[in-house]
Every structure is written in C-alpha cells, then in structure tokens.
Amino acid sequence: RYSRFCDLYRGWEGRLPVTMRQTHQAGDKVFVDYAGDKQPVVVDRLTGETREAHIFVAVMGASSLSFACATWSETLADWTDAHVRAFAAFGGAPRLLVPDNAKVAVIKACLYDPQVNRSYADLARHYGAACLPTRPRRPRDKAKVEACVGIVERWLFGRLRNVIFYSLAELNAAIALLIARLNDERVLRHFGQTRRQLFEALDAPLLTPLPAEPYVFAEWRARRVGIDYHVEVEHHFYSVPHRFARKPVEARLTARTVEIFLNGERIAAHMRGSGNGRHTTVPDHMASAHRRYADWTLEKILAESARIGPCAQLLCEKILEDRPHPEQGFRSCKGILGLEKRFGAARLEAAAQRALEIGSRNFPSLKSILEKGLEGQPLSPAPGDHQPIEHGNIRGSSYYH
Template identity: 45%
Template sequence: MSRPHTAMRKIRDVLRLSLGEGLSLRQVGASLQIPVTTAGDYVRRAKNAGLPWPLPDDLDDDALESMLFGSPEPAPTQVRPMPDWAKIHLELRRPHVTRLLLWYEYKEAFSNGLGYSQFCEHYRRFASKVDVVMRQKHKAGERLYVDFSGGKLPIYNKTRKETVSKAELFVAALGVSGLIYAEALPSQELMYWIDVHVRTFEFLHGTPQLLISDNLRSGVTRSHRYEPEINATYQEMATHYGVAVLPARVFRPKDKSKAESSVLLAERWILARLRNERFTSIAEANLAIQDLVEWINNRPFKVLPGSRRSVFEEIDRPALRPLPEIPYEFAIWKTQRVNIDYHIEVRADRHFYSVPYSLVKEKVEIRLSAKTVEIYYKSKRVASHLRSSVRFGYSTDPSHMPEPHRRHLEWTPQRILSWAQKTGPMTQEMVQAVMDNRAHPEQGYRACLGILRLGKSYGTDRLEAACKRALLIHSYSYRSIESILKTGLDSKELPQAVPQRTHPHHKNIRGPRYYS
C-alpha cells in the first residue's frame, strides 16, 4: 500500500535537511516534528539505496517509495503475530518502559511482526478503547488520588431506628493499578483528614510521590489555579512521609478524574451495597467497608488481565517509597505574638508556655500535638514544652527568663509598680500582690497590665475601689477585679479596716524587699 502524498513529501524534506543542508538528525526531527529515530530510518534507507542528493528530477513518489521501502507489505491474508496489547498496556506503566523498547522485544520474538509505526497505531486503538475517559499517563507508584464521596453513610442509635449522624466516606486510589482504600469518618475535619492518610499509607505499605487532592478545606487553605496554599498540618504530614501535595486545579476535572471515578466506584459498590444496613457506630461500619474494599480490589478487570490487587502487587507496590519508622503524629499550627511576659497562650488549654525573652512582641508559630507544645521563630524551633492541662497555669523554662543586661529589661516589676502608683495606692498594692504570688514576677505582667487597662474602661476611682475589695478578700487576680467592676460590687460599702495581706511561705515567692 503506497504512502500518502503528504508522507512522501515529509520524507523528501528529511532527505533535504539531512543530506542537503547537513543538519543533525535531532535538528531534523525538531524542525519537522517527527521522532529522531524516524528521521534516521529515512536517511539510512536512502544511503542504503544509493540515492544521490539532490534527487533526480524524474524520480516520482512511487519510485522513491519503492527504492526506500522495497516491495509492498504482505497481503492482508498473510497472518502476522500480534502482541498481547493488554500486557503492553500494563508494561507501559512501569518506570522507564517505552513503546520502542516493547516493540524491540516483540520483534526479537517475532521477526515477521509489525513494523514500529503499525505497532504504535494498533496500540493507540487498543488504548483508546480501554481509557475512554481517563487518558492521563500514570507512572508506577507516582500518584495517589484522595477525596470524599458526595454520598454519606447514616449512623443509627442503639435501637437502629433513628439516624444520629452521617459519616463521611473517604476514598483513595493509586494512579496505575486503581487500588482503592475507603474508610468512614465522623467528619471532614482536619484531624480525621490527617489520620486517615496515615492509615492509607499503612494499607499500601508505602507512600507515593504525589498526593492529588481536591480543594478541600482540610487540605487546602486557599484555592488558586497556580499557587494554592496548603494547610500547614497537611504539608507537615506530607513532608514527614516525603510526599508532595498537588491540589487539583479549580475547574479542571481531568486533574481529578481518577479520584472521581474511584469515588463513583465506592458509591456504587460500597454505599449502594450498604444502603439497607443500619450501623450503630462508625467502627461497625468500617468493618463492613473493609470487606467491600477487598472485594473491589480483587475483582477481575473486564478488559485488562488481573485485578487492582494483582496489578498493585506487580507494578505499584515495588515503586512505592518505604514508610518512615515512626508514623506522623497529628499536630495543629497556630500563629501568635509573644506577650511581654515572654509567654504564649494555648487557648484550648488556657495554659501559658515560655519562649526566649528576646522574642517579646515577635510573631511565632506554635505546633500543638497531643503531648507537646513547640514554638518556632522563622522556621527554627526556639522552645519545647510538655503539654499541660492545668488551666491558667504557667510552664516556664528558666533559660527563657531575662538577664539584667538584656534589651528588654525595660519591662521590670518596678516599672509596672510605678504605673500602678499613678492610679492609686490600692491598685499599686494589688499589682504588687499579683507579682508576689507568682513563682516568677514576669508571670504576673500580663495580669497586671490587664488590671491597669481596666482603669481606662471603668475609671481610676472605680478601679481603686475594686482593688480595695479584692485585697480584702485576698483575691489577687485580673479576673477577680474584672468581676467586681462588671457586677458593680466596687460601689458596695466595705469595713473600715482592711486586714494585712499575708503570703504563703515558698522559696519562689518574693516579698516587698525584692522590688526596693
């Protein structure tokens, strides 16, 4: 069968640029947008045929084709051994495997087999039937798609009559094998989102190179086509496992087609099959989901040989990266400015943790895990504490305390007492009492400044009266003063004599001499 006129013209251009202009095969291929190997094949055939350049004027296309390619291809009735296209399709998913390599191996086995161009054409037709929707090319162990199902799983009360909640269905799928992992979760909150990734990696016995996620709030703080902002905890988890997070682009459905097809699979073969079940807990539901996940992964493909599980074991799993020795521990990241008492507050616990005194008024990042509180400044960890559940307590590292010669020495007990004196003697005595009753006076700075600020809201006379009442009942705290002012107790009459203040005996409690 003769080649089209356009194909022969392309061959003449190859010979012109190579034999006439002296361009390299790479330059010829780039110029004419054809593979370098194809250009080389045309030039080799021309040299073997002894064709001169320029070509004779009377050499038409038919004659040129005959000299380059010899006699026509065998008649259609001649049987040629055909490759196993399903196997070829899977082999191409392996790292570094190309169609040219597979064609060479095929020709070694069948010398009378298809030419390379026919080989590629036949494979293209096969692949178009297999990948009707998903045309992305995946590499073994490269991508893991994660998403939540649109449908939810109802959870019932103990009598199995009333719905008490609806569980989210998390679905993950590998790019090549399509192996899926699914799990019911209480919600899409960050903690559940992170923990289910850890269990997914354990299910796979390894990690991929890329995590392709939809623009969920759990994973992406701010969606953007070119520079999406990844949640700090999600990014930290990915870094722990050596994985890169690649959010799907907004309004680009092809970016997440594997995830969506896997979600559809889970909805049809998990949610639909469990539609008549009534689970009383998420744990009970997950037992049933695990069985269905195994069934899906072991179910034979319709066109390709094997199953998701068999292809995973053969192709994906060997390409996955090993798991780290220690699983990721969930942690939340917060940003906060250091108070003048060189402590930051974990508001969830109402507890205060120290940082180096030089960071007063600086913005720091706080990493909160179940057991520890770590503080970072410019990506460097500057403090670490065991997490405490003592409300309104202080965890202070002595090394964080200020030295007399440091630049923040301006924040001293004497200075705060001087400010309090301007309001009145009762306020000054209250401020001194607050610092006296702290292991370190710096721990009372925050409360003292809060008390002084109350004078701006309620006036100095009322603040003096409130401090006088608080001293009488030995309640030395900001909250006590604030409560007295809010309830108007400062206007109530007090006994004439105010008892002398006494302090508990403790080696860390400083008396008035400390400030003189």
C-alpha cells in the same frame, strides 16, 4: 424513535471537546477525595439517633488499587488521619498526593501556585511526598478518583444500605471487607488482572517506605510573644526564652505537645496543658533576675538563714510570722540574707541577735545596725536597771521623818 435518539446523541457527542488520555506512572500518584453520599450510624440505641459518617476514598494512579474508610467529619484532623490509614493499607507512600481544591487541603486555589494547607503539607513531607492539587474547576484532572468514588459508592452503599451500624469502628470493619473484595476479586476488563495484582506488579515496588512512626496530626497558629515571654495557645500560656519577648512566632499543636517556632526554628517545646489562664514556664526561659525571684520559697529562705546562724533563722521566722501572708515577708528576708555578701555571715548573725534583743524585726533596722557597727557593742541598760547611787550629799529617808 430510537434511531432519532441515536442521531441526536451523535450530534451532541460530536460537539464535545477532545480529551487527553492520562497515563499514570507506577508509584507516582494517589488521588484522594470524599464520596458524596454518607452512611448513617446509630449513636444512641435507646432513641435510635443517627449520625452521618463521611467516606474517604484514595486510589493509586497506575493500578487503581482503592482504599476507603469512614470518618465523622471532613475536618483537617479526620482528613489527615484517613491519609495515614491509607498509606498503612498500601504499605508505602507515593510521590504525589492529588486532592481537589477543598479548603481542608488548599487554603487558596490557584492555577499556577496553589497554597496548600500547612498541616497537609507537613503530612506529605512526613511521608516523603508532595501535594499536587488539581486545577480549579477541572474535574478531569482527577478522573481516576472520580471514577473510583463512583465505583466505591455503588460497591459499598448498595451492600450497606440495609445494614445498621452502631459505631464508626463497625462501619470501618465492614468497609474494609468490601474494599478487599473489590481489590482482590474483581478483574479489570482492560487488564485481565485484579487491582491487587496490578498494584503488586506496578505500584508496590516503587512506593516510598513508611517512616518509623506515623504522622501525628498538628495544627499551626500564628501568635506574638507577650512582654512576659509567654505565648497564649488555647487559653494556656507557654514560655519561650525571654530574649524572644514581643516576637511574632508560630505555634504547632498536637494532642500532647505545643512547639513554638521563630523563622522556622523551634525555640520552645512543652507538654500540652489544660486549664484557662494557667501558665507553663521553663526556668531556663526566665531572665536571671526573674529566675532568682521565682526560686525563693519559704523553705529556701529558712534553709539559707539557718546556714548563717540560729539568730538569723529566728529573725526570718519572726518576720514571716508577723505578716498576714508569709510571701509578704519574702522581700525583707531576701534583703537580710543579701547583706551577707557585704558584711559577712558572722557580723550578720551578730546583728540578727541584737535585732532580736531590741525587738526590731525588719530589714532597715538590721542594715542600720551593721552600717553603724552596733552588732558588737553591748546593749545600753534599760531604765530601772540602774543601781542606787551612794553619795554624801544625798539625804537619806530619815531626813523626811
């Protein structure tokens, strides 16, 4: 009987612990969560294949103004992007973000000192806010968003259950229209005003203005600089100043950039590269000896040798031609050009001429010519070039006939 049911209900209700009524200050908190239900989206019109979209919900603490959008997943990238959209819809950011203890927001849940995901903390810092996760296993801490999630689920899914969507953009457009009706048309019974009216009166004046640029999602990776002063990130190698070789660092990755930090200080920044095993190296990061070596190219060697003289240039060209690959002759050419500092350009040019004349096209021979001062001496006549010697004691050809 109904009267018996009422008696049992009152007995059960009497055993419930008392609850605290929470008062939320204007512009102070936004509660965020994902709805439990998901909305199917057709991703292939031919086969009818569908993919489930997740519904992100954000609600302002004082006014209950709500925001919802669909994402393909609950990953950190989609989670932060949904926050950026919510702040844009609110026209500002509150002082506190209140998520639950999902891994996407909290790395390690703790009653007293929860460890917030670093990318999520960066998002909050970008908007002048802070993260305040709810206590573990305390759903009443976020009763506001739990109630809003229930309202959004009933308000959205009931109206969308028979609608077929062919893209996430279509679904988000429909959600935006329904959420606008929820905020602008439904009057809250206890306040006699809509959520929008309460928001404009309470929350909006106290929100932190949006920054000039929206937050760009970034991930953090712990890395160690290699002996070649490069850091491996996503199978690509990025340089840092050579003095930081072997140091433990952190890499911050966005869609376009890679930044390397040491003890919170940025020591390098690169455009994000693609391709496995490739390197991105800034010349200023290299040791001076490495930079000088890397600067040597075929064109530079020929230009430097031409500056000394035509014989020096021709000698370098011959050395490079004699090797199966031109780079195999780089060291010999660099050594030859380096002799200019010790012996001067004029002597080096003369020595190169002598080396070409005797067919000795290598660094040791040229160095020996300079050290022995042979570049200024005439060449010895080759065998067969001697003139016949005329002498009285030498028999002529007639003697033998």
